[in-house]
Amino acid sequence: MTFTSAFTSEKQPGVADRSAAETRGFVLNHTMLRVKDPAVSLDFYTRVLGMRLLRKLDFPEMKFSLFFLHRAIDGQSIPEEPGARTAWTFSQRGLLELTHNWGTELDPDWHYHDGNAQPQGFGHICFSVPDLDSAIAWFDSNGVAYVKRPEQGKIKNVAFIKDPDGYWIEILEPGRLQALGMTR
Structure with a gap:
């Protein structure tokens, strides 16, 4: 579906009249959720929602891992070489980053605030x-x-x-x- 239009933005208080030239090329790449058990979350997001794991990055000195998930477009070519795939990952739109702080999966009482319980925040x-x-x-x-x-x-x-x-x-x-x- 292709649209051609002069539309740029709805007008509301606080909305800038135009985007600054300095922001040209800015892309919303990902949003991050902290997860208790990556195996359980990866199963849900890959099996139930059809996402694919692009990259896992481990940070042993800080004891956490990042999992970048993507819903590929049919026919999309993704680099196989890890370094090229990492750079490609950070150039995409609409990724989900799952962050796992090591050891949380072992604590039966551990849970993250979902943003919808009080005090509300993330939705x-x-x-x-x-x-x-x-x-x-x-x-x-x-x-x-x-x-x-x-x-x-x-x-x-x-x-x-x-x-x-x-x-x-x-x-x-x-x-x-x-x-x-x-x-x-």
Whole structure:
């Protein structure tokens, strides 16, 4: 789908009239979630959400590992050589970084704040899907925990599921949301 338009930004208080030339080429590369047990989280994100692990980086002196996950576009070519793949990873859009602080998986009482309990902060990440009904059937068949199913609540056609650490993941089908937030 290609759009040509003069649209640059909605106008709201605090929104700059234009992007500074100095920001040309800036890309939102990744967001990071801390995870208790990387094997459990990697299973969820690769098996249930279809992401692929691009790179694992270990930092033994600081006792943590980083896992960079990506949802590849069909036909996308990813470098095999680790150094080239690392550089490529940091040039992409929309990656998920899972950070594992070593030893947390051994502590039965360890958990991270999901951002939705009080005091609220971080809220969720989001996946758009081509068919919401099929995605819900897939999540149901995999025993995924829900915060909200698409038919529940005031905003319909949007689901919220939980990952193994309790982080919320919004699931939506873009075509169903054209009227979202419109006054009637």
